Amino acid sequence: MEPASRLDNNHDLAVKDFPYIIRWRDDRCKRCGKCTAVCPMYSIEPAVVVKRTLHSEGSTPEPKSTRRVETIVKQTTDIGKYCTGCGTCTLVCPNEAIEPEYNPQHKFNFHKNRGGHPYRRGGRRNDPSPSTLDKLRFSRISMLTDPALDAGRHEFRIRTYLGRILPAEELPVKAVDGRLEVTKKSGTFIPPVREIYPVMIGSMSIGALSPNMWEGLAMGITYLNEVEGMPVVMCSGEGGMPQRLLKSRFIKYFIPQIASGYFGWDEIVRTIPHMVEDPCAIEIKYGQGAKPGDGGLLMAHKVLKLISEIRGVPMGVDLPSPPTHQTKYSIEEAVAKMIQSMSMAWGFRVPVYPKISGTHTAKAVLNNLIRNPYAAALSIDGDDGGTGAAYNVSMDSMGHPIASNVRECYLDLVAQGKQNELPLIAAGGVGKRGNLAANAAALFMLGASAVSIGKYIMQAAAQCFGDEYNRCNVCNLGKCPRGITTQDPRLYRRLDPDKVAERVVEVYKSLDVELKKIFAPMGRSTELPIGMSDGLSTDDPAIAERLKIKFTC
Amino acid sequence: MCRLAALTSAEYISPMETILALETMKEGHDGSGMGLILKGLGGEFEDLKDYPVLSGICSEAGMKTLDSYMNKIGFKLKYTWTPKTKAIKGIKGHDNYFARVYDYPDIVKDRPEPVKEGLLLNTRLALRALGELDESIIIFAFYPDILALKEVGDPLQLGEFFGLEKSSLKAKIILAQGRQNTNYAINLYACHPFFIQGYGTMTNGENTAFVPIREFLSGRNIPGYIGYNSDSEVFCHILHYTCRQLGYPLHYYKDVITPLKQEEIDRRPDHEATSFLKMSLRPLCIDGPNCVIGFTPDGTCFMVQDSKKLRPGVVGGLNGKYGLMSEECGLDSAIPGREKSTDIFPMKYDMVIIKPDAEEVTVWNQLHG
Numbered sequence: 001m002e003p004a005s006r007l008d009n010n011h012d013l014a015v016k017d018f019p020y021i022i023r024w025r026d027d028r029c030k031r032c033g034k035c036t037a038v039c040p041m042y043s044i045e046p047a048v049v050v051k052r053t054l055h056s057e058g059s060t061p062e063p064k065s066t067r068r069v070e071t072i073v074k075q076t077t078d079i080g081k082y083c084t085g086c087g088t089c090t091l092v093c094p095n096e097a098i099e100p101e102y103n104p105q106h107k108f109n110f111h112k113n114r115g116g117h118p119y120r121r122g123g124r125r126n127d128p129s130p131s132t133l134d135k136l137r138f139s140r141i142s143m144l145t146d147p148a149l150d151a152g153r154h155e156f157r158i159r160t161y162l163g164r165i166l167p168a169e170e171l172p173v174k175a176v177d178g179r180l181e182v183t184k185k186s187g188t189f190i191p192p193v194r195e196i197y198p199v200m201i202g203s204m205s206i207g208a209l210s211p212n213m214w215e216g217l218a219m220g221i222t223y224l225n226e227v228e229g230m231p232v233v234m235c236s237g238e239g240g241m242p243q244r245l246l247k248s249r250f251i252k253y254f255i256p257q258i259a260s261g262y263f264g265w266d267e268i269v270r271t272i273p274h275m276v277e278d279p280c281a282i283e284i285k286y287g288q289g290a291k292p293g294d295g296g297l298l299m300a301h302k303v304l305k306l307i308s309e310i311r312g313v314p315m316g317v318d319l320p321s322p323p324t325h326q327t328k329y330s331i332e333e334a335v336a337k338m339i340q341s342m343s344m345a346w347g348f349r350v351p352v353y354p355k356i357s358g359t360h361t362a363k364a365v366l367n368n369l370i371r372n373p374y375a376a377a378l379s380i381d382g383d384d385g386g387t388g389a390a391y392n393v394s395m396d397s398m399g400h401p402i403a404s405n406v407r408e409c410y411l412d413l414v415a416q417g418k419q420n421e422l423p424l425i426a427a428g429g430v431g432k433r434g435n436l437a438a439n440a441a442a443l444f445m446l447g448a449s450a451v452s453i454g455k456y457i458m459q460a461a462a463q464c465f466g467d468e469y470n471r472c473n474v475c476n477l478g479k480c481p482r483g484i485t486t487q488d489p490r491l492y493r494r495l496d497p498d499k500v501a502e503r504v505v506e507v508y509k510s511l512d513v514e515l516k517k518i519f520a521p522m523g524r525s526t527e528l529p530i531g532m533s534d535g536l537s538t539d540d541p542a543i544a545e546r547l548k549i550k551f552t553c
Numbered sequence: 554m555c556r557l558a559a560l561t562s563a564e565y566i567s568p569m570e571t572i573l574a575l576e577t578m579k580e581g582h583d584g585s586g587m588g589l590i591l592k593g594l595g596g597e598f599e600d601l602k603d604y605p606v607l608s609g610i611c612s613e614a615g616m617k618t619l620d621s622y623m624n625k626i627g628f629k630l631k632y633t634w635t636p637k638t639k640a641i642k643g644i645k646g647h648d649n650y651f652a653r654v655y656d657y658p659d660i661v662k663d664r665p666e667p668v669k670e671g672l673l674l675n676t677r678l679a680l681r682a683l684g685e686l687d688e689s690i691i692i693f694a695f696y697p698d699i700l701a702l703k704e705v706g707d708p709l710q711l712g713e714f715f716g717l718e719k720s721s722l723k724a725k726i727i728l729a730q731g732r733q734n735t736n737y738a739i740n741l742y743a744c745h746p747f748f749i750q751g752y753g754t755m756t757n758g759e760n761t762a763f764v765p766i767r768e769f770l771s772g773r774n775i776p777g778y779i780g781y782n783s784d785s786e787v788f789c790h791i792l793h794y795t796c797r798q799l800g801y802p803l804h805y806y807k808d809v810i811t812p813l814k815q816e817e818i819d820r821r822p823d824h825e826a827t828s829f830l831k832m833s834l835r836p837l838c839i840d841g842p843n844c845v846i847g848f849t850p851d852g853t854c855f856m857v858q859d860s861k862k863l864r865p866g867v868v869g870g871l872n873g874k875y876g877l878m879s880e881e882c883g884l885d886s887a888i889p890g891r892e893k894s895t896d897i898f899p900m901k902y903d904m905v906i907i908k909p910d911a912e913e914v915t916v917w918n919q920l921h922g
Contacts, residue, residue, distance in 0.1 A: 149861070
């Protein structure tokens with residue numbers, strides 16, 4: 001007997017199974033078609049329905065039916081075209097006739113594995129609850145016993161160091177006639193150190209980001225450095241950088257990243273003799289907090305002319321970065337060599353540091369790096385970070401939060417008296433709920449010398465739609481409706497690099513004010529309050545105990 | 554705000570002079586303690602300058618423990634000074650206050666100074682540990698030509714309690730500090746001035762960067778960098794670390810605790826070295842508000858301010874006698890006949906340095922190096 005499902009659509013999904021349900025208002029819609037044209041997922045489509053209406057005239061019921069053909073906007077129930085909730089339809093609608101609505105009862109994760117392919121996405125961890133960082137408060141306030149500083153009047157220096165710092169005992173200085181002099185002949189290797197703004201823009205590649213987005217960020221930080229005097233730096237992400245930038249004097253504001261695919265490095269190495277300035281630093285990526293142990297993939301359709309030139313690869317081919325460096329077999333050997341090789345490439349004038357995923361084993365890595373005189377820092381990326389593309393299971397379930405990871409690493413350094421020698425860079429969920437300054441300041445006080453941001457700047461500078469309810473999060477598909485993570489010119493031309501740059505500058509200037517507003521009442525202004533854990537408290541006893549900070553209630 | 558009164562003189566002077574200066578500066582209740590450190594001791598100590606003086610407080614039981622420990626190590630008691638205390642209402646007091654002069658154990662007598670200093674420090678720490686739990690032994694200093702006296706109470710009353718007015722106790726450098734009334738749960742180890750191996754400081758103000766500084770100092774593995782019952786003790790240890798451990802000239806203390814901006818450093822003749830210091834000693838940066846007064850082993854005295862000059866502080870006097878005070882009325886009390894127009898109010902870049910025996914005052918400017 002023929003199954004009944006063909007007749008009653010029993011194996012289809014209902015709109016109710018989807019994470020976002022389109023609320024379309026017939027009475028407002030003028031059928032212009034903009035929403036269906038713009039939808040990156042083809043989740044809505046113009047459809048034709050037949051409507052039968054009954055009406056009766058006269059004193060006794062004499063129902064007559066009329067059949068009318070109408071055009072409507074219909075949400076598909078094809079899981080491959082699920083509505084991501086991005087809301088681009090709402091943006092383009094002239095009559096406020098359409099918007100997606102989050103459906104908390106959705107069963108998306110039960111179904112998004114058709115063809116045996118696990119769900120892959122971009123974005124973040126999809127955890128809307130407050131992070132540990134958001135639960136920390138600054139509660140050591142100088143008031144009447146001693147005057148607090150004035151954020152508006154006093155001078156503040158919000159700066160940090162990137163690079164290995166020699167302990168004072170090893171400095172090649174000696175007193176001559178009451179004055180300290182550097183003894184040139186000592187032969188001491190003095191590692192390169194940069195003074196930077198302590199909130200960096202983390203690694204997002206050209207490739208993952210659209211040319212317009214990357215250009216906007218780059219222009220923004222250049223303006224901050226050159227005009228505002230704020231030494232904000234930015235990491236390139238894997239995949240190289242444009243030759244024009246590499247050969248320019250602006251390269252000093254950038255941190256080229258080398259990762260497991262080594263993309264772009266043939267081009268970079270060939271450019272070294274032509275570079276007029278050294279880069280700020282070199283980051284070696286060993287792991288990413290949002291998807292530890294997972295590699296990267298720049299899909300073929302994103303590998304257009306510009307990307308192929310920068311990365312030194314043919315156009316239109318998939319570019320997989322393996323989960324680990326193929327040459328890496330031990331931290332003692334291969335990692336040390338890689339750090340040394342990168343240092344050597346720039347004559348030991350450029351700080352070189354590794355970036356790892358947050359992990360229980362971070363302390364082991366740290367302890368090895370402490371003993372490597374060429375390691376310039378350790379960047380730890382926590383699990384609340386974002387990613388361009390990853391398996392859902394990696395993003396949702398893998399990783400280690402940054403707060404306790406950076407804290408235990410810092411305290412380990414303190415126990416060895418080396419907390420000022422190897423800077424810790426913390427990343428992963430900084431500004432996740434918009435509290436950028438508070439999250440960054442909390443991380444400094446837990447022991448980070450600097451923090452890196454990614455998602456925050458995409459949201460603040462380019463209005464990225466993504467959120468912790470899996471809104472949009474299609475960075476992996478090249479369909480970014482804002483034009484941030486796509487190589488499709490039809491999409492990225494919608495993003496104005498000048499506007500992005502302007503927002504980057506606004507974000508940093510307001511961040512600077514907010515950091516002062518935190519530091520001033522706590523009486524800190526001259527140096528970043530790294531490790532000032534007595535300034536922090538939380539109303540969660542378990543967090544207080546783990547982070548060794550005060551419990552308040 | 555704590556009140557600070559320091560005098561440095563070519564002649565021996567009585568500690569009452571500094572206590573009276575504290576009294577002049579007093580405003581409101583002030584009973585949480587007073588500390589005195591005397592350097593360049595006169596009177597009965599004048600002929601004992603080469604021998605270490607153990608300053609502290611003991612209970613009767615603690616005294617026995619102390620004696621037995623000192624005997625075991627081989628220190629030989631040469632002279633004991635005890636204040637002639639008299640009962641004063643409001644001052645609880647302890648059993649035994651003392652400054653005991655010892656001769657070195659035979660095994661170290663002919664050893665170099667650093668060995669002797671190491672032994673003195675370790676002995677002080679051991680005695681402190683022996684009596685810390687039950688507070689039976691409290692040791693403030695064990696060093697040649699240094700005497701320390703501390704107790705809870707109003708400074709003037711304490712002067713009377715210790716009978717200092719009639720005492721022959723005199724010194725060429727005296728640091729006195731009266732603590733303000735916000736510091737309760739009083740522990741005498743939290744009482745300024747602080748001392749370690751020839752270096753002494755006292756401070757007023759809140760040290761907002763205390764925790765990172767304490768963690769940095771504790772990690773140096775240098776004996777004596779312990780305690781920190783007060784957030785101001787670190788100022789003394791930073792001085793010791795800068796000058797003794799690292800061997801930097803005194804004025805680099807200012808560069809360590811209040812580093813200049815890099816663009817300011819770049820204009821200094823010693824910019825290369827100062828840039829290194831700024832980075833390597835970053836965790837020792839204080840953020841004020843603090844005024845620090847101190848001395849070094851050779852008898853140099855100094856005053857520095859935080860990088861915003863948020864605290865009062867004045868230096869003035871005559872040739873042969875200078876006062877370093879937190880307020881000018883204190884200076885008026887201690888050195889009334891001076892030419893007031895030459896008083897120095899150190900600002901944020903200044904370090905006032907007075908040579909031993911109050912011979913000369915100089916103001917070192919951090920911007921010029």
